[in-house]
Amino acid sequence: MVCTLGAAIPPYTPHAVSVSLPTWKDNISYVEGERQVIDAMVTGYPRFFTHLAVQELARQCRQKFGPWGEACMLFPSRKFADACRSFMMGRGNEQGIDIPIRLVQHIICAHNSSSIELHIVLYPEKYYSIAKQFWQHTGLGISSRLAERCLIMLQNQNQQPVSLTPPGIRVKSSNKHYSAQLPRESQAENVIEDLDRDQSIHIEERYGGNLPQDAAASAKRAMKRRIASFLVCESPSDWSICGPQGSEVGSSVRGLHKVSEDDVYLYPAGMSAIWHAHQLILATRPPSKSICFGFPYTDTLKILQKWGPGCEFIGDVRDEDFNKLEKFLERESAECPGQAPASALFTEFPSNPLLRCADLPRLRTLADRHDFLIVIDNTIGNFVNVEVLPYCDIVVSSLSKIFSGDANTLGGSLVLNPRGKHYTTLKQHLVTTFEDTYFDEDAIYMERNSRDLARRIRIIDKNAEAVCDFLYARSVASGSPLKNTVLKDVYYPKYITTENYDKCKVSADAGYGGLFSLAFVTPEAARVFFDTLSCYKGPSLGTNFTLACPYTILAHYFEMDWAAKYGIGEYLVRVSVGMEDTQTLLEDFGKALTAAQATLTSSTN
Structure with missing residues (x-):
């Protein structure tokens, strides 16, 4: 129950x-x-x-x-x-x-x-x-x-x-x-x-020892090293030392050298990291609009709109949207010759809730040509499955999600790309302005929770792919021959913009993450499916346990017509898969799907 x-x-x-x-x-x-x-x-x-x-x-x-x-x-x-x-x-x-x-x-x-x-x-x-x-x-x-x-x-x-x-x-x-x-x-x-x-x-x-309260500085240093190394070395042998301050942790899997724990900044929440990234850009770049590329989590767009000179919102990441982006950049460049047409472009990889991925190498080419920064939110992609830092100037992430997994503490991170064109300027500003406001006890819990990140993600990846394969095979999008097909589509990186996701996978066997969204053929089918699910149901994602929510209702209830223009339907169900037994998950989703399909049968009688 x-x-x-x-x-x-x-x-x-x-x-x-x-x-x-x-x-x-x-x-x-x-x-x-x-x-x-x-x-x-x-x-x-x-x-x-x-x-x-x-x-x-x-x-x-x-x-x-x-x-x-x-x-x-x-x-x-x-x-x-x-x-x-x-x-x-x-x-x-x-x-x-x-x-x-x-x-x-x-x-x-x-x-x-x-x-x-x-x-x-x-x-x-x-x-x-x-x-x-x-x-x-x-x-x-x-x-x-x-x-x-x-x-x-x-x-x-x-x-x-x-x-x-x-x-x-x-x-x-x-x-x-x-x-x-x-x-x-x-x-x-x-x-x-x-x-x-x-x-x-x-x-x-009880299921993992926290560091003592007076070891918060070491806990923060351990997390920064964990993030900087992209999990190359997951567990230092001495948690009270965690290596010398500012030491280099090696190259990333794509050969990005000299990534240091000093290039990682911790914040009290994921949105705090995004807000600070935007403030950093406003402080170091000439005044210019930001670009939001792809449909983002709601507060990211609000930050770009409510602080600074404004935001150009391009609500998807497909080829036609790249064309819109290029036209915007050309128009702004023509109106203000000699100035960058935008200060920075923000995008999620993959996006929330439709799990679409932009072509990051193509974005990098545009950024180099027009001299704007790229900020990527990799919360859903996560540090274990994808590496996006080579294609951007700043990576932000909500550590409250899968990095923690236990859903009992908040945190966020910002990572600078040491090879970025504007790295020195960004770094100098952060050195003089950064203020550590991440409460020690929150950091203690986050450090403990994140020690086994790679292991948990492998389990969640496997579970999510099994559940999505089961559901996708029974969806209209897959061409399912089943009668009373109640699922319209399954939004998951394995099925949409896959080539863009695969360009950034850490390895060929890396997974597609634990998040997916479902679209249904009727509103009643969506409601019955959601109500029948036996997992936890509430806001957030990236938990060690499966968590579902009617995403559009929670995030865009008072602007649903606007969200629908970008494919975010009113009756969207978003699911964050956890670490439960795979067969148990399949049985639960199968039961919910059967109940939803029964609504079509009853409506035709």
């Missing part, structure tokens, strides 16, 4: 990054803000749902520093608080509104002399929706673990009984369908109902 509505995914995880929305109707009710769904949620995806610990800390800060009628948002850095204020004032000015905003620095000290610095943005409550845009798009807000640590320190200051679990973390649901196969947190005993902090940490750590 699936998790109950609003429960944490994975269960028994106070810092879970997904939430159970088990039916199609639940997802619609969630985006429409219906109280019976919102009130049932004990957690949610962190950039869309404010974690209960963050809510409580914000309440205390508002009570201490803000008069009645003010709301606040919390940031780990003065720079981020300033950026939030600038964004809110800019959006207000566009609407002819002067938004009064105050910044407060709050230093919370512990008895052992350690301290945490909070930066509080206070504003009238009625402008919450504008502040929330900044929080959601940038991923710069404080993490739930940082909020929890602040609450502990505040409680100790007041000599109150210390309860380290934020209010509302009461988990009663479980997914027994895959309980024997799920790793780590997902195998936690179902008898636990109320978790105190000791129990919660025990569950999070």
Whole structure:
């Protein structure tokens, strides 16, 4: 059985990054803000749902520093608080509104002399929706673990009984369908109902030892080396040292030499890495539009549109879209001779949710000809299966996804290509401006989770390909001769833009990743298929367990006509395959497909 509505995914995880929305109707009710769904949620995806610990800390800060009628948002850095204020004032000015905003620095000290610095943005409550845009798009807000640590320190200051679990973390649901196969947190005993902090940490750590809390710098260095080496050397022999600072880790599989851990920058979230990449380009390149090539995850496009001179959006990556791109570059070059027609091009490899891949060598040729940068989000392709750095200037990735796998912490990375034409300029700017705001405890968990990345991806690749082959053979797109074919198409790199994906595969036997999307011939078939699935159902992807969602409903509910123009249909089901037993997965998807096909039979009777 699936998790109950609003429960944490994975269960028994106070810092879970997904939430159970088990039916199609639940997802619609969630985006429409219906109280019976919102009130049932004990957690949610962190950039869309404010974690209960963050809510409580914000309440205390508002009570201490803000008069009645003010709301606040919390940031780990003065720079981020300033950026939030600038964004809110800019959006207000566009609407002819002067938004009064105050910044407060709050230093919370512990008895052992350690301290945490909070930066509080206070504003009238009625402008919450504008502040929330900044929080959601940038991923710069404080993490739930940082909020929890602040609450502990505040409680100790007041000599109150210390309860380290934020209010509302009461988990009663479980997914027994895959309980024997799920790793780590997902195998936690179902008898636990109320978790105190000791129990919660025990569950999070029980299947792998975390580094001690004072080893966060080593954990971050280990992750940077892991990313820089593209998994050439996955496990240093001494985690407390992890090699000399800044040491070179060797060449990549495609011969890209001198990639160093110093070319890797860690951020609190994937969107934070993307926002910082865009800010880096705005700071180092002449003012010019950005290009978004291919249909991206929604907040990437919002970042390019809301910061800087604007964005040229080209919603697909096929030959006709390359023609549009070339015409745009030629037109801009003609209008401004001697200037680059664009500052940078952003693309995903593969894209979310249609899993299409741009021809990266062709893009590289255009970038060299017109002198713009290329930024590639390889979150879905991942470091193990594809290598895209030789074709771009910057690689960004959400480490919260498959790099972590456990869905219990956030993180993001930015990697500079040391052979890029503009590497020196980009590097010099980062050396002088980079601020490490990745909370130590989040980094500790991320380091632990990512140690076996290559092993997990191999299992997930195998499972996803087996499930996709099963479904594709029964789809209209494959020319299936089956009657009552309920599947219209299976979006997966093995079947679409495959030649572009294969150009970047690390090796011939590398897989196609764990993500795919399904299009159905009728809305009812999509709903029944989704509701019948027995896996976890909620936002996010790249988890060690299978996770499904009605993607367009969650990401584009209020702009579905616009999304449909780019092939993102309303009744799209996106699936992130996990590490369960392959046959169990096939049986579950077969059961859901049979139920969906029955809707066609009943409609013709």
